[in-house]
């Protein structure tokens with residue numbers, strides 16, 4: 001089967017033919033129809049997880065998946081062949097991934113049935129960012145009327161967290177660059193948008209002089225954000241920041257590890273389908289994401305739910321784009337090549 005793999009630490013990710021996996025005991029084989037790019041994939045491809053996780057080469061990239069069950073392994077009873085499913089690859093070592101035609105995953109964790117009405121492309125972008133957003137919002141549990149500052153609100157996790165927090169009746173202050181990004185965050189339900197490239201503290205204090213009750217840290221300077229909390233405020237970070245990193249501040253901090261258990265995936269999917277509770281918006285096809293900070297290998301846009309325009313800086317990145325074009329062609333409008341050329345896809 002075709003897969004987008006990291007062959008080893010010395011080479012760049014590339015498309016390759018590798019053996020099609022088989023569903024082992026307790027596993028299902030998924031025919032992948034959609035996936036999306038997360039920061040995690042960039043970290044894997046850039047060796048940032050070397051020493052932290054085992055790399056079983058060739059490492060197939062890709063955490064999020066959506067597709068149909070193609071086979072079930074021995075003792076696997078939860079799904080039947082043909083069932084539409086989506087989820088997140090949650091294996092302890094790096095090796096199997098979703099940027100492939102087929103993927104074998106345990107049936108018990110990180111996978112659920114795709115409900116009717118959930119578009120396969122939305123499902124392929126929902127799992128990891130959605131679970132991280134869900135767990136972050138739950139960790140700080142903003143109540144109606146409380147103010148919550150979401151730093152990184154314009155990103156994949158943030159876009160969902162804004163909607164979930166707003167649905168709880170909280171006053172959401174989201175960070176974004178002015179212009180299109182800011183309008184996007186406001187549209188998701190943020191009552192206020194602050195420009196993170198300017199004096200953030202001043203802008204937040206102008207809205208809530210006494211501070212905010214909760215902070216979700218998806219980007220930016222954690223201590224600076226924690227200083228904007230009321231005494232005893234709640235802080236959640238997807239970047240591994242817990243109490244230890246926040247010194248002696250009077251805050252309750254949680255380092256969130258996204259837990260895409262079926263119950264969470266089901267709630268997220270139901271929200272997208274219902275489109276009511278906080279109108280959990282489907283990923284916007286026209287949304288543009290840039291990854292200028294990422295390494296040259298995969299400077300690709302589309303982390304989290306917003307696939308739209310993709311930028312590639314190397315031929316290998318273009319290979320990935322073509323894989324994405326295969327599965328998400330209706331979501332990609334343009335590909336920019338490293339030479340500055342531009343290719344229109346439509």
Ligand SMILES: NC(=O)c1ccc[n+]([C@@H]2O[C@H](COP(=O)([O-])OP(=O)(O)OC[C@H]3O[C@@H](n4cnc5c(N)ncnc54)[C@H](OP(=O)(O)O)[C@@H]3O)[C@@H](O)[C@H]2O)c1
Pocket residue numbers: 038039040128129132151152153154155156157158175176177181196218219220221237238239240256257258259290303304
């Ligand atoms: N712990 C976990 O289980 C877990 C799970 C999922 C994700 N994560 C991590 O959580 C983070 C967010 O993930 P994501 O998928 O949402 O990433 P993303 O789509 O790349 O979004 C990051 C957002 O942060 C914004 N940003 C950049 N610098 C900022 C700053 N100084 N202040 C405020 N906002 C800033 C970016 O805005 P611009 O577009 O303006 O640059 C972008 O919108 C990533 O680091 C990811 O690796 C962790």
